[in-house]
Amino acid sequence: MSTLYQFPFSHFCEKARWALDYKQHPYAVRNLLPLFHLTTTLRPGRKTSLPLLIEGDLRLQDSGEIIDYLDRRHPHKPLTPIPAEEARLAREWERVLDKDLGVTLRRWFYFHTLPDTPHARYFLEQDLPASRRHLFRLCFPLVRRAMQHRMRITPDTAASALDTLERTLDRLDTIVGGQPFLVGNHFSRADLTGAALLSPLRARGRTQEELQAIFSPPVWQWWKSFHQRPTSTWLEQMYRDYR
Ligand SMILES: N[C@@H](CCC(=O)N[C@@H](CS)C(=O)NCC(=O)O)C(=O)O
Structure with a gap:
């Protein structure tokens, strides 16, 4: 099961949520507060932004990367056009x-x-x-x-x-x-x-x-x-x- 760390009000998080729902990819949501989110995202050499999707060892910290991953995992209804x-x-x-x-x-x-x-x-x-x-x-x-x-x-x-x-x-x-x-x-x-x-x-x-x-x-x-x-x-x- 994936976990999506997000700010509920963030439009970049909505982009990730929409892609996850569109692909019917199962996930749980963890809502974080601005500033407090750094305790989850702050890691040396990494960006701190949300959305962050964690699934086992996989850690995707960008809405576009989450879409790429979902298109690979669920090729039906591609969000990236085939041509x-x-x-x-x-x-x-x-x-x-x-x-x-x-x-x-x-x-x-x-x-x-x-x-x-x-x-x-x-x-x-x-x-x-x-x-x-x-x-x-x-x-x-x-x-x-x-x-x-x-x-x-x-x-x-x-x-x-x-x-x-x-x-x-x-x-x-x-x-x-x-x-x-x-x-x-x-x-x-x-x-x-x-x-x-x-x-x-x-x-x-x-x-x-x-x-x-x-x-x-x-x-x-x-x-x-x-x-x-x-x-x-x-x-x-x-x-x-x-x-
Ligand atoms: N390119 C990133 C942008 C994400 C982004 O800007 N997230 C903002 C919220 S809308 C954020 O987490 N800001 C706090 C931070 O960077 O620590 C994506 O597409 O996921």
Whole structure:
């Protein structure tokens, strides 16, 4: 049995979870708290990020590597297209989306959310058992500083992240406004990556009041224009049909 170490709120962890569920690969989940996760992930010469999948001696610490492994283990319903050129394109999309959608959305989102304690705690405490909430609240000022430092969040990096995020969304709008998949005629790791990394922005049928309780005011203002984009419609379709 595999164990997935994750942050429940993390979109890179959602990418790994989606791939595991899509392949019906059995796994147990261990939810970790930011900063406290270092007791599990910190090892000399290794990165510290989640998701981390451990299965026997196997230790995969990257959502893309987890998809590679799952495609090898369960070749049915391939997430990497079989035709070589489509496989190359899907991997290239994944690389671009990880960087220009995943990292940028996270940096810009946390730039606005972390200083706003009620919104930040609401977001970060998702799926946290009540028993651990107290500890998390006590440590939150420290956790906030560590997250801002590790993600290199400053007004300048946040502004540049928003610029890249908008350009990536413009590019996605052009493609998914006219075709269902980013590559070829099938759902692939490119679509899974794009949709998972945008998952924190899903409305999930919530009312305006509920959304405003989740998103800090600047994120809420921006979200209203995101919601008008073809990419937002595509995001919901990907979740409806493939998640
Ligand atoms: N390239 C990695 C990125 C994962 C990542 O950035 N994870 C973040 C959470 S969204 C993390 O664990 N940050 C804490 C750390 O790096 O120690 C992947 O695809 O798995």
